[in-house]
Amino acid sequence: MKTSFTKKNGAIFIILFFLLIQSIQIDKTNQAVNQTQDFISVTSAHQDIENVLKSACYDCHSNQSHYPWYANVAPVSWLIKHHINEGREHLNFSLWGIYSEKQKHHKIEECIEVIEEGEMPMTSYTWMHKEAKLTDDQKMQLISFFKGLQYSASLSKIEETH
Numbered sequence: 435m436k437t438s439f440t441k442k443n444g445a446i447f448i449i450l451f452f453l454l455i456q457s458i459q460i461d462k463t464n465q466a467v468n469q470t471q472d473f474i475s476v477t478s479a480h481q482d483i484e485n486v487l488k489s490a491c492y493d494c495h496s497n498q499s500h501y502p503w504y505a506n507v508a509p510v511s512w513l514i515k516h517h518i519n520e521g522r523e524h525l526n527f528s529l530w531g532i533y534s535e536k537q538k539h540h541k542i543e544e545c546i547e548v549i550e551e552g553e554m555p556m557t558s559y560t561w562m563h564k565e566a567k568l569t570d571d572q573k574m575q576l577i578s579f580f581k582g583l584q585y586s587a588s589l590s591k592i593e594e595t596h
């Protein structure tokens with residue numbers, strides 16, 4: 435008798451706790467985007483590259499995040515917000531135009547690395563966004579695009595010093 439009473443209390447407590455934490459909602463406003471600073475326009479990336487980046491990276495690495503319905507449900511929403519904040523801190527494609535040449539160089543190198551190693555997009559993201567999982571072809575496409583940027587940056591450096 436006693437145990438079932440405690441069990442019931444426990445269940446009620448969990449439900450109340452879940453309802454209570456719903457009052458702590460995340461901020462889903464995106465900062466205004468200046469398209470002329472966006473990675474895709476700065477690098478004149480073609481449509482294929484744009485599509486892949488927007489479906490696999492932009493939700494966490496730009497100011498153009500789309501929030502799924504479950505971003506309204508705590509505590510999942512807190513985790514999503516945390517990933518977006520951290521993602522933007524490391525790399526924000528919407529602010530590409532204001533990065534220094536050195537920062538760009540470093541971020542491009544990191545992009546190649548995380549794609550090659552299959553670290554990005556994060557697995558917790560591709561569980562819910564199947565279309566974001568990169569195929570081998572898409573990985574190759576992205577990597578050669580990023581390498582092309584490295585190459586043209588090194589060419590313009592040579593031009594500057596001559």
Ligand code: HEC
Nearest residue numbers: 490491493494517520521524525544545548554555556559
């Ligand atoms: C679900 C959110 C999410 C998605 C989608 C995502 N990232 Fe990330 N990314 C993060 C977070 C969080 C970090 C920082 C923590 C870490 O390194 O795991 C990060 C870090 C990075 C870094 C820095 C790595 C380092 O060593 O510091 C690069 C570069 C990067 N991501 C590129 C990408 C690219 C390219 C894509 C798309 C192919 C992508 N990310 C998709 C959340 C995401």
